[in-house]
Amino acid sequence: MAWCEGNGVDYVLGLPTNAVLRADPAIVTAADACATKRAVRQYPVLRNYAETRYGAKTWKCRRRVAARIEASTMGMDIRYVVTSLAEGSAEHIYDTLYCARGRAENLIKLHKAQLASDRTSCRSANANQMRLILHTAAFWLMWRIQQEIPKAAALATAEFATLRLRLLKVAARVIESASRIRIAFASACPDAALFRTIATALRPAPT
DSSP states (O other): OHHHHHTTOOOEEEEOOOHHHHTOHHHHHHHHHHHHHHHHHTOSEEEEEEEEEEOOTTOSSOEEEEEEEEEETTEEEEEEEEEOOOSSOHHIIIIIIIHHHHHHHHHHHIIIIISOTTOOOOSOHHHHHHHHHHHHHHHHHHHHHHHTSOTTSTTTTOOHHHHIIIIISSOEEEEEOSSOEEEEEOTTOTTHHHHHHHHHHHSOOOO
């Protein structure tokens, strides 16, 4: 953090909880209000946000800390981030900026773990680069399929590995004619209707 500040680089970093933060008056007040409101209105989950100034023993100054407070039937969960940004609400700092970094990390994990993009063991750099291009093309295909799944469908939040097993690695009969390609699924295929919806959404517009 000191290096970032000395070189004009802004940051939003996760901050582990500790006794000082848990006892901070601003955060305690916001957490109590969130828990009370959730209980009175019987919400299953309720979020609130707060901010304070905090300085660890190893820091040379106090810094801005934003807290995401979540009260649920399971109890209280508070996450903290420290930032150099002076503008923006605590909610904006956490949800829009910090969580975007988490979403980016998850996409990288999908690319690496579920599409095997880390398999670059060829001796030739050109061959490894070609592998990454093919993996990225597969990522784009899976991402487009994921985006066309209706929000109410059971697979709307499924990861790539699940989509591959449920929608792509299935037995079907392919019938190709001069004007169209027809895919016939087994009558017991549970995701045939969803496949039809996705294929319809992805077909090119008529010219």
